[in-house]
Amino acid sequence: MAASAPAASAPAKMPRKTIPGTDIEVSVMCLGTWQFGDPSGTYTKQSEEVEAEIVRQAVAAGVNFIDTAEGYGGGESERSIAKALAAAGVKREDVVLASKVSPENLEPSALRAAVERSLANLKTEFIDLYQIHWPVRGDGWDVAATFGELKKLQEEGKIRAIGVSNFGPADLAAAVATGARISTNQLPYSLAWRAIEHEVTAACSKADVGVMGYSPLAQGLLSGKYAATADVSPAISRSRLFHRDTSPRARHEEEGCEEELWSLVAELRSVAEESGMPVAQIALAWVLAQPNVTSVVFGASKPEHVARNTAAALAPLPASVLGRLSAASDPVKAKIGANCDVWNSKDGGRFR
Structure with missing residues (x-):
């Protein structure tokens, strides 16, 4: 009797993790949708058809986690997500939706109104993860009142989990001290931006707060598209990675790195050539391998970016490659220092 053909191996599945303090399982990669409503000119907003295809391909690839914010185009990103999910035929129960409230809406009544707007924009009865986009600087913010209102909204079922974004160690400690269960902290994290490793990741680990790493390709700098400063637009070269005189939009006073x-x-390009993997894939895989990372927020301005x-x-990545990449990025980490703010100098940084 002829031997039967070996069974085809099942396709690999997107790994999932549980958001700390909840029973919400999310894909380790989260579709970020700044570009769905971006007003800054960093990206070119795509058509509704393209946005729906991006969402469809992301879900087909195993992504069940989508992140947005009321600040992305004044709610345009949230509205675009609702349209894209409907057009792609994705059921609400098959995705985990995360949104963020802007700093100017942290007073309890304004916060509640912001949640209601986001619910309407997203066409949903609840938001799975609701995050404070940025902490407020100065003496006017009643932290306890803000998180007290978030807890009420959670008890009412309008939000399922509470998160923060861009919170340094002191801000995170103040939030935790209110008694609210802080599940995640969304932070800039990439091979080119490891400032959070100095202090913030340890604070998150101590409080059992998961890290959501955003801008894992450093706004495309680690995508394989760029090889020199002259190739980079002023919107991207305004960051602290570049000399203060490189971009007219720079808000810092540093020499960059x-x-x-x-x-x-x-070095990333060398690893890519040796492995046959795209530069962007390698850079993303490095972030995914870092401790305490619950999910990595990636963008896609074109549908073909999703699969990559x-x-x-x-x-x-093998441990040897991870170590090689970390060593290659250590000089950048050392020059940037502990200030996690991508755009502002130490005295004007928004992290604390």
Whole structure:
């Protein structure tokens, strides 16, 4: 009797993790949708058809986690997500929706109104993860009142979990002290931006707060598209990675670390050539491998970016490659220092 053909192996599945303090399981890669409503000119907003295709492909790849904010285009991103989910035929129960409230809406009545607007924009009865987009600086913020209202909204079922974004150690400690269960802290994290490793990741770990890493490709700097400062637009080169005179939009007074950045990019390209993997996939896989990371927020301005980016979750990097990349990015980490703010100098940084 002829031997039967070996059974085809099942396709790899997108790994999932549980958001700390909840029973909500999310894909380790989260579709970020700043570009669905971006008013800054950093991205070009795509058509509704393209946005629906991006969402469809992300869900097909195993992504069940979508992140937005009321501040992305004044709610345009939230509204676009609702349209895209409907057009792609994705059921509400098959996705975990995260949104964020802007700093100017943290007073309890304004916060409640913001939640209601986001619910209407997203066409949903509840938001799975509701995050404070930025902490407020100065003496006018009643932290206890804000988180007290968030707890009420959670008890009412309008939100399922409470998160924060861009919170440094002191801000996170103040939030935890209110008695609210803080589940996540969304932070800038990439091979080119490891400032959170100095203090913030340890604070998150101590409080059992999961890290959601945003801008894992450093606004495209680690995508393989760029190899020199001259290639980068002023909207991107305004960050602290670049000399203060590189972009007219720069808000910092620093010399940057351009030499170290392009040396890192060169090493990424070398690893890509050796492995046959895209540069962006390697950069994303490095972030996914870092401790305490619950999910990595990736963007996709084109549908074809989805497969490239989500493949990072299915192809973990060997420890030797992870160490090699960390060593290549250590000089950037050292120059940036502990200030986690991508755009503002130390005295004007918004992290505390």
